[in-house]
Amino acid sequence: AQSVTQPDIHITVSEGASLELRCNYSYGATPYLFWYVQSPGQGLQLLLKYFSGDTLVQGIKGFEAEFKRSQSSFNLRKPSVHWSDAAEYFCAVGAQNDYKLSFGAGTTVTVRA
């Protein structure tokens, strides 16, 4: 079964600074990988996804993520953070031919002025 680890529970970043959120997965084959964002009081919104092909994927809101098979990682990045990026971010992994998504525990991002 697949699993996901998000090593950072909470990250604080200054507005305008860069952001990187870590995600490590465990799965024997090529995984389907997702990043979701949850703003306070809201549901989860899909930021980006990776299935195959180019290992650098672009998402909404200026986010990107890079799939590194050798490191079993799918880290999320943003070059310049805005105050509205304060939220909780979830990495998720899916297996081929399976409905199930496994979510990480989430990383809370605080943006300071």
Add this chain to the structure above:
Amino acid sequence: NAGVTQTPKFRVLKTGQSMTLLCAQDMNHEYMYWYRQDPGMGLRLIHYSVGEGTTAKGEVPDGYNVSRLKKQNFLLGLESAAPSQTSVYFCASSETGRSNQPQHFGDGTRLSIL
């Protein structure tokens, strides 16, 4: 676009009471899911449905029941609420059950059991 709508948004129950959470989607999706979200644990799948009239257990099904009488609706029931069921509940739907299809989430139901 409404997407996935959950009702109610908040609820406080006493131990032993029952209630039903409603999820409605207007995207004609086949698959629907109920998750619970607890601090430090991410989202855990309670039950899911692969189509109208079918349901199946997920990762943490105990204490919950579900029904999908209509394709657009997926109900989550608590027959006898317990404090351990205090959580935020999310409903999601996807076009198919293939995991490369993104799941679309509702805004959640915040449930407290006293």
